[in-house]
Amino acid sequence: MVLTGQHPDLDLAAFGMTGFPVAELDCAGQPDPYAHVAQVARRIGPAIDDTRLVVVHGDTSSALGGALGAAMTGRAVAHVEAGLRSHDRRNPWPEEDFRIAIDRAADLLFAPTLLNEANLRREGARGTIVVTGNTGIDALLEQVPRLSGPARKRVRHILVTCHRRETWGEGLQAIAGCLRRIAGLGDVTVTIVLHPNPTVATEMRRLLGCCANVELRSPCAHFDMLQRMRSSDLILSDSGGVQEEAPAFGIPLLVLRDKTERPEGILNGNAILAGRDPDTIVATVDRLLSDPRALAAMSKPALPYGDGNAAVRIGDAIAHWLTSANETAGSTCRLDHFEIKSRAGRAL
Numbered sequence: 001m002v003l004t005g006q007h008p009d010l011d012l013a014a015f016g017m018t019g020f021p022v023a024e025l026d027c028a029g030q031p032d033p034y035a036h037v038a039q040v041a042r043r044i045g046p047a048i049d050d051t052r053l054v055v056v057h058g059d060t061s062s063a064l065g066g067a068l069g070a071a072m073t074g075r076a077v078a079h080v081e082a083g084l085r086s087h088d089r090r091n092p093w094p095e096e097d098f099r100i101a102i103d104r105a106a107d108l109l110f111a112p113t114l115l116n117e118a119n120l121r122r123e124g125a126r127g128t129i130v131v132t133g134n135t136g137i138d139a140l141l142e143q144v145p146r147l148s149g150p151a152r153k154r155v156r157h158i159l160v161t162c163h164r165r166e167t168w169g170e171g172l173q174a175i176a177g178c179l180r181r182i183a184g185l186g187d188v189t190v191t192i193v194l195h196p197n198p199t200v201a202t203e204m205r206r207l208l209g210c211c212a213n214v215e216l217r218s219p220c221a222h223f224d225m226l227q228r229m230r231s232s233d234l235i236l237s238d239s240g241g242v243q244e245e246a247p248a249f250g251i252p253l254l255v256l257r258d259k260t261e262r263p264e265g266i267l268n269g270n271a272i273l274a275g276r277d278p279d280t281i282v283a284t285v286d287r288l289l290s291d292p293r294a295l296a297a298m299s300k301p302a303l304p305y306g307d308g309n310a311a312v313r314i315g316d317a318i319a320h321w322l323t324s325a326n327e328t329a330g331s332t333c334r335l336d337h338f339e340i341k342s343r344a345g346r347a348l
Contacts, residue, residue, distance in 0.1 A: 001023070003025065005025055034061075034094070053077070054067070082103050084116055086261040110132045136245065140245050141308040147223075159235045160237065162204070179208060181282045237255065
């Protein structure tokens with residue numbers, strides 16, 4: 001396991017990952033994501049010297065750096081969470097470009113959904129595509145038995161996360177103004193879970209630190225975040241992971257972005273692409289809180305991003321690839337979509 005240093009406070013024990021050999025590159029996050037990509041790509045060589053396959057996840061600069069470093073040294077690349085597309089290079093930036101570049105370099109492409117697979121097919125991906133579901137749903141379902149049930153609340157609870165690079169500066173100021181207005185709607189508490197990125201956290205504390213009915217919370221562990229989500233009446237977020245997790249709990253979600261690479265939750269009716277215009281966001285929140293039927297229609301638990309078995313499928317595909325001398329590029333192993341549908345609606 002290679003730790004690039006992009007998130008130095010990552011708690012490996014919380015994810016049961018302390019039993020693996022670890023190489024640390026000490027490539028701390030940088031203001032220029034492309035510089036971080038180059039740094040990881042240069043330094044990863046010795047850490048993967050004895051490997052045949054390098055597995056990278058998502059759309060981060062660490063993932064692209066790892067994929068490029070592996071390709072440059074002749075190692076095969078597997079991409080977990082392949083094929084997600086917003087079809088707009090500026091939203092999200094630079095993640096859209098990063099994910100496309102990783103997919104072009106990958107020998108194995110683990111697409112969470114059939115829409116993701118279709119994106120890869122349309123682009124002519126050279127690697128083998130395996131439709132798996134998303135490992136984030138695996139992690140969520142593992143935690144569900146430990147979570148406490150939603151508590152009775154006197155006021156409605158709105159949970160907020162915001163960290164995307166395209167919202168920095170004027171975007172954060174606009175969202176902060178929007179949250180102040182929402183906090184004044186009456187019988188509402190707004191809880192903002194701050195992101196580890198100091199640029200975002202410092203600005204949000206400055207803009208909202210003294211606002212009535214607004215709570216600012218430090219970054220929290222995965223389990224604690226899931227508990228907060230489950231106890232919310234409504235979630236506002238620009239996070240990719242939250243877009244997958246909120247539908248599983250049946251918590252209505254407003255996506256604070258103009259475009260998303262995860263449209264399945266919107267198509268399923270669990271989420272609304274609210275954009276970043278404060279008037280639109282406030283009006284949508286007010287409408288949902290004032291209309292129980294509209295809120296209830298978005299509150300049906302669903303699993304459009306996987307059924308909890310993504311890791312098993314990924315492991316099986318890697319094992320097959322490692323033992324097969326004649327793997328055929330461009331083939332597809334489809335997820336049994338009936339499994340996902342049969343789990344949809346289960347009370348989490």
